[in-house]
Amino acid sequence: MTHDGRMAPGAVLSWCLAAWLVTTGSAVAAGISAGAVVVAAVLWHRRRAVPLLLAAVCVAAVAASCGWRLATIEQSPLVDLAQSGRLVTLEVQVNRDARVFTQRGRESTVVGVVVRRVAANGLDLRLRDSATAFVDGRATDLVVGQRLVVQGRLAPSDRSDESVTIDVVRRGTSSGVAWWWAASEHVREGVRQAVAPLSDEPRGLVPALVDGDEGGVTDGIEEDFRRSGLTHLMAVSGTNLTIVLAVTMAVARAAGARRRGLVVVGALSIAAFVLLARPEPSVVRAAAMGAVGVAALGFGSRGGLRALCWAVVVLLFVDPWLSRSPGFVLSVSATAGILVLAPVFARRLETWMPRWCALAIGVPVAAQLVCTPTIAALSGEVSLVAVFANLVAAPAVAPATVAGLVGGLLSLVWVPAGHACGLVAGACASWILTVGHTAAGLDAASFEWHAPWQVLIVLVPVVTWLAVRLSSRPVLFVGVVLGFAVGVWRPPETGWPPPGWVMVSCDVGQGDATVLPVAPGEAVVIDVGEDDAPVDRCLDGLGVHTLRLLVLTHGDADHVDGWRGAVHGRRVDQVVVGTSGGPDVPGVPTHTAAAGEAFAVGETSADVLWPPADEPPAGDRNGVSVVLRATVRGVHLMLTGDVGEEAQQRILRSGVDVTADVLKVPHHGSADQEPRFIDAVGARIATISAGEDNDYGHPTAALLALLRARGTQWWRTDLDGDIAVVLREGRLHVVSRG
The missing domain is CATH 2.40.50.140 (Nucleic acid-binding proteins)
Known part of the structure; x- marks a missing residue:
């Protein structure tokens, strides 16, 4: 299939020019516009110079728009x-x-x-x-x-x-x-009303899917969707509009409308969508890309690229500042990839799979490949799970969007009917959320791109060529895909300890042992487990030969009895215990910690939050565990020993700062937890130290449900082995060693 690319030079040149002109003055823009008019006049009668003539006309129009708008602002x-x-x-x-x-x-x-x-x-x-x-x-x-x-x-x-x-x-x-704005606001409120009975995350996501209302979307959802390549679902994009267009035009086709009637229905649907989702730049972009689809319906797929180029020029004429908008770049790139590259993938895949399956694979692959350089330039990382996540989440996007919109409309007439549709939309949104959280939780969900992003402009076409060649060879294609999936699911070992580690939760069975770095070969160790060998092995693996501080949170055996393995062959500077005491380490001074104290050793500093100096054990050593809020290279860690619900409540009432990036879950994940304490910590990552097949049922289903409801990702020593929290390029990752 050939595409009409005569407008492409004009669109690209106008785009680059607009991106520069909006940072200059009106005089420069006016001069370039006048020059482009002269060039267009010279080329007017030359038939073979049609692409150059179109480019000159586009440049003249966009530059004139820039000059007029800049002059209006300058002279305001x-x-x-x-x-x-x-x-x-x-x-x-x-x-x-x-x-x-x-x-x-x-x-x-x-x-x-x-x-x-x-x-x-x-x-x-x-x-x-x-x-x-x-x-x-x-x-x-x-x-x-x-x-x-x-x-x-x-x-x-x-x-x-x-x-x-x-x-x-x-x-x-x-x-x-105006009545049209009032009507759109009523529908938006209807959508929120339809999903009111849902839990927090689906209740926030459905309005974002329907009309771009992101008020209920949490930071956790945003971060996980970014890592998994699903961010475009939350913002108003061509995806949202395509779904609305597909439904309205399917209804119109069922009612007997033909091509010209379908174009009219499509245009009216676009106008209504803009009113509902607001005429902000992202919505205008989506409307333009939807217009490209309607134009392709009217002029054939060959005219899709031409329509896209005209849409770019018209948008830049209306708002030249879109040229520097990341969303504009991504929208145009994705649409171009779907128009030009997706049919190539689909034709080759159709030779050995059904057409619907070929399109389901070809569209996200094409869009992701074309958008990769831009994503790397904006975020500094490349998602490896975006295509998989979009494939798995895609079946739920359209039902969630349509059910949410219908629920919003029904809520204006009869609220219970709106709630029924809202439940359907919520179920679909829950699936999308599950995909996003799961994909983002993979160790190899994305990787940082350290080279200049321009390298990808050369690399991506090579990868695209290889992907196209492989797509017609089923055995090779399936093998590469499966190998890639396994590599993302279980990436190769990165070495131990991983570079940039800020905390390691050691697998010591049913007990606790946590290591914080101080300097090469030196560490702070919090608890040591019950047996000597596991903690000794863990410290050897980390290359620790000096314990600058050995903190024993409380006197229970599963936290202190492994002290001989921790100190074996290592220098120990000081032991810190809580009010419940601990073992005497020969030749090492011991200090009893109390709330309000603080220490700093090398890269690690910590505040003691619990227990108070006058707090007696009273038979419950768990309740007087030493609780630390440690900081390592700017990462805050909440280390909680075995404190239970009552102690957690008292810590909250004391007013101390308990916020942290990482939570060492109290008491091996028992059910004795205060939900408000977990909320106040607000950690994105949690580690749970528990023994494999332990008799206590740790971690409990109640604790895991508590973490899941708050969007906290957890790792368990009984399943994952030693767990390292790693800081790379300002972001936290988790690397485990079973």
Whole structure:
């Protein structure tokens, strides 16, 4: 299949030019536009120069748009008013949804607006300038399309696409929004109402799938979806619009509509989607990519690339700043890959598998390959599980989106019917969440890209060529895919100890032993297990020959009886015990720790949070375990001994800071836990030290459910062996050795 690529040079040149011009001035843009007009005039009668003529016309249009918009901002009266810092009165219209953020413990709201009128110093001007407004407190009642009067102080904006920022001092009266904006807000609220009975994570994800409302999406979901390559599902993208288009056009086709009627239905669906999801840059992008699909329906797949190029030029003409938007780059790249590369994969795969399966594989592979250089440039890493995660999650995306949208519409009429659809959407969203969390939890889910991202521009075409060649050879293709899957699921050993380790939870059976690095060959050891050999083996593997500090959290055998193995052949500087005491290590001074103390040794520092100095054991040594909040190279670790629910509650009431990146789960994962303590720690990673097939049932199902509900990933010594938490390029990873 051939593609009409005559528009491609013009689209690429316009894109590159716009990305540069928005950082310059209006005079430069005007000069380039005039030059492009001259070139177009020269080429006008040359038939063989059609691609160059189209490129010149596109460049002239985009440069003219840049020059006009930059001149409007440069000459705006708001820029002069911002220099005075005086209080002004403005009539504004909200054009982006309000977002709440917290700074220094105080809530504020940021919202995009268009300034339509300003009154100050005897001036009363009507204009149409973009600005960003900052409002004290939670102002989520500000919705797109709403007009209101505010008083505030102006300040110059550091963005070239807006005139000023507004620090709102007082909000005045507001007028109602247009009926179409009011209707879209009612539907968005209906979607939230439909999923209200669901648990936290599905309740937050469904509105994001339907209309891009990410207010309920947690940081944990965002991080896991980023690692697994599913981030595009949470933001409004071509995927969301494609699903809506597919449903509406299928209904129209069933009603007897033909090609021209389908184009009209598609165009109306796009307009309604933009109203529902808001006309923000990402939504406009999605609408343009949806228009490309509708155009391909009208002009044939050969015209899809031409439609994409025209969409790029039109979008850059409307908003030249999209040229520097990461989302724009990813949207266009993915769409181009699907139009050009996916059919190639599908045709070759169809020779030995059903067409639906070939398309299901070809589309995500094509999109991921084309987007890889951009993703590496933006995030500094490349996901190895993105294609697999998208393949597995894809069947649930459309049902979740459609059920959520239908539930939102039904909730406006009859709430129970909306809830029924919301349950269906929630079940599908739960599957997507499971895929995202599981894929992100794999050790080889992604890898850091340290070379210049431009290298991938050369490397990706080579990989693409190899993938295309393999796709028509079933034995080789399946073998490579299976080998790759095994490598991601169980990556090769990286050596032990892994570089950058900040904590190791040793496999000592039904007991505890944790090691924190101090310097090469030196460590702080917290607990030693019950037997000598396991802790000795673990310390040997880490190359530890000096214990700068040996902390024995409490006197139970599974925490202290292995002390001889820990000190064997090693120098020990000091022993620290809790109020329940511990063994005497010959020739080593012992100190009894109490809450409020702190220590720092090399790379490791720690605050003692528990127990209080006057806390007697009272027969419960677990309850007076030494609890440390340690820090190693900026990573916070909560080391909890065997404290149970009561002690955890008292620690919370004391008001100390318990937040941490990593949690050593208390008491081997017993059910004696305080959920509020787990919440307050907020760790993304948890380690559980328990013996294989132990008689206590550790870790308990209740504890694992508690961690799962909070999005905490856990590793267990009974299943994973020694567990190392590793800091690489500012991100935490876990490497285990069974």
